[in-house]
Amino acid sequence: EPEVTQTPSHQVTQMGQEVILRCVPISNHLYFYWYRQILGQKVEFLVSFYNNEISEKSEIFDDQFSVERPDGSNFTLKIRSTKLEDSAMYFCASSSGGRAYEQYFGPGTRLTVT
Amino acid sequence: AQSVTQLGSHVSVSEGALVLLRCNYSSSVPPYLFWYVQYPNQGLQLLLKYTSAATLVKGINGFEAEFKKSETSFHLTKPSAHMSDAAEYFCAVSENTGGFKTIFGAGTRLFVKA
Numbered sequence: 001e002p003e004v005t006q007t008p009s010h011q012v013t014q015m016g017q018e019v020i021l022r023c024v025p026i027s028n029h030l031y032f033y034w035y036r037q038i039l040g041q042k043v044e045f046l047v048s049f050y051n052n053e054i055s056e057k058s059e060i061f062d063d064q065f066s067v068e069r070p071d072g073s074n075f076t077l078k079i080r081s082t083k084l085e086d087s088a089m090y091f092c093a094s095s096s097g098g099r100a101y102e103q104y105f106g107p108g109t110r111l112t113v114t
Numbered sequence: 115a116q117s118v119t120q121l122g123s124h125v126s127v128s129e130g131a132l133v134l135l136r137c138n139y140s141s142s143v144p145p146y147l148f149w150y151v152q153y154p155n156q157g158l159q160l161l162l163k164y165t166s167a168a169t170l171v172k173g174i175n176g177f178e179a180e181f182k183k184s185e186t187s188f189h190l191t192k193p194s195a196h197m198s199d200a201a202e203y204f205c206a207v208s209e210n211t212g213g214f215k216t217i218f219g220a221g222t223r224l225f226v227k228a
Contacts, residue, residue, distance in 0.1 A: 004157075031214055043158065043204060043218040056215045091157055098214055102148075105157035 002026045004106035006092050012112045013082055021077045021109045023092030032075045033093040033103060034067065036060070043091065049075065082113045116141040116209040120219035128227045133177075133192040135222045137205030140186065146208040147188045148216070149179055153201045161203075164188060175199070200226045 005024045013019050025032050034046040047057040049067055066078045075094075079086055089110050093103040121136040139145055146165050150158040162173025169181045179190045188205060205219040 033214070033216075035218075042220040043206075045215050045217060048214040050214070058215070093158075095214075102160045102163060103216065105150075105159070107157045 006106035025094030029094035118219035126225040135190040
């Protein structure tokens with residue numbers, strides 16, 4: 001069964017550093033998403049991406065964040081100048097269609113900023 | 115703007131008892147509604163979804179949910195709890211505002227007692 005994969009599973013970085021979280025969505029999917037979940041809190045939408053551009057982003061997704069689909073298979077989330085409060089689990093998801101379609105989630109990357 | 119409220123951050127039931135997890139939504143347009151389950155250290159998995167067809171939706175693992183527009187609710191039920199149902203459950207709403215933003219509730223952790 002096809003699945004969304006994410007690497008690394010755990011990333012530790014120092015405050016102020018840049019990190020890139022990688023995701024490989026399901027191959028025939030067209031819509032891609034990033035969410036984050038701070039420990040013990042709810043899943044928060046960050047951004048959706050379709051047709052090589054951001055289709056929607058939340059207020060969390062400010063200039064510190066960027067997304068890219070560099071090669072037709074990977075989908076990356078870059079966080080510049082990380083802060084302690086960026087520590088969270090980051091989930092990538094993909095879907096074959098728009099809002100009515102199931103999103104398939106990856107296992108997540110746990111980002112720890114020290 | 116859409117929002118989701120899950121009543122009860124923790125629910126505890128005995129094995130074999132009815133499971134009822136409550137979800138109320140707010141949406142300015144007809145919503146698409148989802149229930150996801152998250153097992154420890156894993157990503158989210160879709161249990162079921164409502165996309166304006168039948169109001170009673172059946173999902174995996176014996177779960178079902180009923181969309182009640184008059185009550186703006188989408189409660190999740192299962193007639194008989196199993197130990198393996200212990201997990202975190204998230205209700206989510208999707209609204210086509212030009213993008214594909216999905217808003218999650220705060221989650222309800224289900225405990226199943228032997």
